[in-house]
Amino acid sequence: MRVSVLGLGYVGCVSAACLAGLGHEVIGVDVNQVKVDLVNDGKAPVVEERIGELVTEAVAAGTLRATGDVREAILNSDVSLVCVGTPSEPNGSLCTTYLERVTEQIGAALADRGAGSGRHTVVFRSTMLPGTCLNLLIPILEKYVGGTAGVEFGVAVNPEFLREGTSVRDFFDPPKTVIGELEPVSGDAVAALYDGLPGEVFRVPVPTAEAIKYADNAFHGLKIGFANELGAVCQALGVDSHQVMDVFLADRKLNISPAYLRPGFAFGGSCLPKDLRSLVHAAKRADVSVPILSHVLPSNSDHLQRAVELVERTGKRRAGLFGLSFKPGTDDLRESPLVELAERLFGKGYDLRIYDANVSLSRLLGANREYIETRLPHLAQLLAGSVEEVLEHAEVCLVGTSDPAVLSALPHGESPVIVDLIHLPDAEARRAEPGYVGLAW
Numbered sequence: 001m002r003v004s005v006l007g008l009g010y011v012g013c014v015s016a017a018c019l020a021g022l023g024h025e026v027i028g029v030d031v032n033q034v035k036v037d038l039v040n041d042g043k044a045p046v047v048e049e050r051i052g053e054l055v056t057e058a059v060a061a062g063t064l065r066a067t068g069d070v071r072e073a074i075l076n077s078d079v080s081l082v083c084v085g086t087p088s089e090p091n092g093s094l095c096t097t098y099l100e101r102v103t104e105q106i107g108a109a110l111a112d113r114g115a116g117s118g119r120h121t122v123v124f125r126s127t128m129l130p131g132t133c134l135n136l137l138i139p140i141l142e143k144y145v146g147g148t149a150g151v152e153f154g155v156a157v158n159p160e161f162l163r164e165g166t167s168v169r170d171f172f173d174p175p176k177t178v179i180g181e182l183e184p185v186s187g188d189a190v191a192a193l194y195d196g197l198p199g200e201v202f203r204v205p206v207p208t209a210e211a212i213k214y215a216d217n218a219f220h221g222l223k224i225g226f227a228n229e230l231g232a233v234c235q236a237l238g239v240d241s242h243q244v245m246d247v248f249l250a251d252r253k254l255n256i257s258p259a260y261l262r263p264g265f266a267f268g269g270s271c272l273p274k275d276l277r278s279l280v281h282a283a284k285r286a287d288v289s290v291p292i293l294s295h296v297l298p299s300n301s302d303h304l305q306r307a308v309e310l311v312e313r314t315g316k317r318r319a320g321l322f323g324l325s326f327k328p329g330t331d332d333l334r335e336s337p338l339v340e341l342a343e344r345l346f347g348k349g350y351d352l353r354i355y356d357a358n359v360s361l362s363r364l365l366g367a368n369r370e371y372i373e374t375r376l377p378h379l380a381q382l383l384a385g386s387v388e389e390v391l392e393h394a395e396v397c398l399v400g401t402s403d404p405a406v407l408s409a410l411p412h413g414e415s416p417v418i419v420d421l422i423h424l425p426d427a428e429a430r431r432a433e434p435g436y437v438g439l440a441w
Contacts, residue, residue, distance in 0.1 A: 001025070001192060004073035004080040006102050008035045008066065009367070010167065010270070010332060011125060011160050012083030013046050013055075018171040019081075019193060020058035027073040028066035032366050039066035045365060047331040047358045050168040070102065074109035074120065079189055081158070082106075082124045085270075085367060092277035094129055096136060103137050107144025110153055121154030121189040127275060129214070129282055130207040133157050133180070154186030157206050159213035164269065165329035174199045180209025217275040218293060223260040224267040225299040231263025231440030232306060241441045242423065263440040265400055265421040266304040266337035269326040270367075273297060273335045303440075304337050307421060308344050310437050311396055314417050317351055320394030322387070323401030323421075324356040331358045334371045338400045343376050353393045355384045357403055391416065399424065 001024045005016040008030040016039075020026040028039050035045040042059040044051040058064035067073055074080060084098040103122075110120055122141060124133055138149045149155045157180030162170045176199050181187030187203050194201075204212075227245065234241035241263045249258045260267075267273075276297055283290045311319060326336035333339050346352050360383075372379050384390045387409045390397065396417040399406065407425065410418060414435040420427060421439050430436040 001079055001189075002077040003027070003193065004029060004077035005083060006030075006070065006073070006080060006106070007083035007085070007098075007126075008032070008039065008045055009083065009085060010046050010048065010164055010330075011162060012081070013039075013044060014048060014051060014162060014167045014171060015081055015083060015125065015160070016064060017044070017051055017054040017058055018168060020061075020064040021054055022193075022196070024063065024193065025077075026058070026064045027077060028064065029068065029070055029073045030066065031068060033068055034365055036066040036068050039064065047329070048167055049165060049329055054168065070105040071109040071112065074106055075113055075117070077120070078118060079121045079123060079193065080106060082122065082126055083160075084126055086126050086128055086274075087367075088274045088277050092281040094132075094274075094278040094281075096128065096132060099124075099126055099128065099132070099137065100140060103140045104144060107141045110141070110145045119152075119154060119185070121156060121186050123156045123158050123190055125158050125160055127159065127213050127217075127271065128157075128210055129278060130210040132210060133206050138182075150183045150186065154189055155182045155206075156180055156186045156190045157209040158190050159209055161213075161216065163327075164332055165327050172197065177201045178209050178212050179203045180206040182206055214275055214279050217272050218279055218296075220260055221267060221272045221276050221296050221300075222292065224264075224272075225296045225303070227261050227263050228266070228303045228440055229299055232303065234263075235438070235440050242427075262423065264423060265307070265439065266300045266340075268335045268337040268340070270332060270334045273300075300337075304340055305344075307341055307398065307419065307439055308348070310419050310439065311345065311350070311398065312348075314396045314419075314437075316395035316417065317349075318393055318395045319345055319350045319352050320384075320390035320397040320416070321345070321352060321354045322356070322390065322397065322399050322403070322406045324354055324359045328401050328403060329358065331360075331368065333359065333368050339372065339375055341398070341400070342382070346376070346378065346382070351393075352382050353384045353390045354379075354382045355387055355390045355406070356401065357405065359383070 003024050004027045005012050006029045008028045016026050016028045030036055038045045042056040044055040084102050087095045089095050159178050161175055177194055179187045179190045231241035280294045324338050325332050387406055394416045398419045400421045417435045419437050
C-alpha cells in the first residue's frame, strides 16, 4: 500500500520504518527539516533499538522517503497515518492544536486529490480523548474536502501500543491491534496495513478505540504508583518489598499482570503523565469523581521526592546521576522523572554531574530540545562524558539506568553512597553493605 505518515517523532518514525519493512511504500512527513533530511539520508531521527538499521534498509530499498510537504504526501498515498503530538495544556487538558492543523492540511490536499485518484483513508494514531475524532477532526476534514466522511474518504482511529526502547519489537509482535472504524471499508484499509502480524485484532467504534488507549495508560500509571507506595511502606516496616511482590505476582487468576508491578523509580515520559492529566480533566468537566486517578500523579511526585530526601539525608553535596531519559535505550527527555530529579537537586544547590549514553545536547531535536531548555537549561554544564567522570566527582550517586557500562563500574563500600532507583541486579547483596540505599526496598 502507499502510506503517508505525518509526524516523525517516536511513534511516527517507528511506524514509518516498520511499515516500509513490511513492504509498503511509505512517505514520512514532518515540519522539522532536520528530521526530513535525516530520514532521506537513511538515518533515524530518534534513538531506538533497531530503528537505525530499519530506516537505512528501507531508504536504500526505495520504500521510505520523507518530505515537509503534506500535500505531496497525500496526493501520492492511499492511507495516511497521523502521528503528531497531543501534549498537555497547563490545566491538564489535551492540546489538539497540532492535530487540527495537520487535519486541515490533509483536508485541503484531499480536495485537490480528486475522486479519480481512488479513496483515501485518514487514520489517526495520535492519542486523543473519546469524541475528538467524531466531533472535532471529522468536521474539519468534511469542511476542507467538501465531502462526507465514510463516503468520499475514509476515517479510522488506530492507537499505538509501542513502548519506547522496545517499540520496533512491539510493532512486529503487538499485544493487540485496535481499529476504530467509521465504517467497515475504512477498517479494512487499516487492517491491510498490518496483514500478517500476530495478535488479536479488535475492530470497534471510533470513540471506543480512543478510550482504549486511555484505559491502558491510566492502568499502567496506577500500577506503577501502587507498587512504589507499597514498596515505601514495606521499607518503613522492615519488610522486603520485592519478596512481597514476588508472592503477589504469583496470583495470575485475578487478571493481574506483572508489567510495571515492581517497586522502582517514578514513572514519566510522553504518554502516562499527559494522558492521566487529560483523563482526570475530562472527568471533572463531566462531574465524575475519580479520586484514585486524580491522586496517581501526586503519589508519583511524592515518590520522586523520596529520592531527593535520601540524598539530603546523606549530608553530601557533590552528586552524580546515571540516566536522564525517561527510559533506558532512548533519548526521550519529555516528562522524564530523572530530568525532574536533576532539576530538584540542582535547584537545591547540589553540585551535580549527569551521565546518559543516549543523551547528547547537540543531538536533541524538536520537543526534546524545547523541553530540556525549559526545565533544565543548564544541562550542558551538568553532562559528563563518561561513567568515570561522574564517579570521580560524586560523593553520592543516584542510579536510574540499567546501562551495563554503568552497572559494571559501580563500586562497593561506603563511598560514594549509592542511591538505587531501579533495584539493581545485585541489590540483594548490596543491601548488607554500607553506603547502599534502596529507594523502596
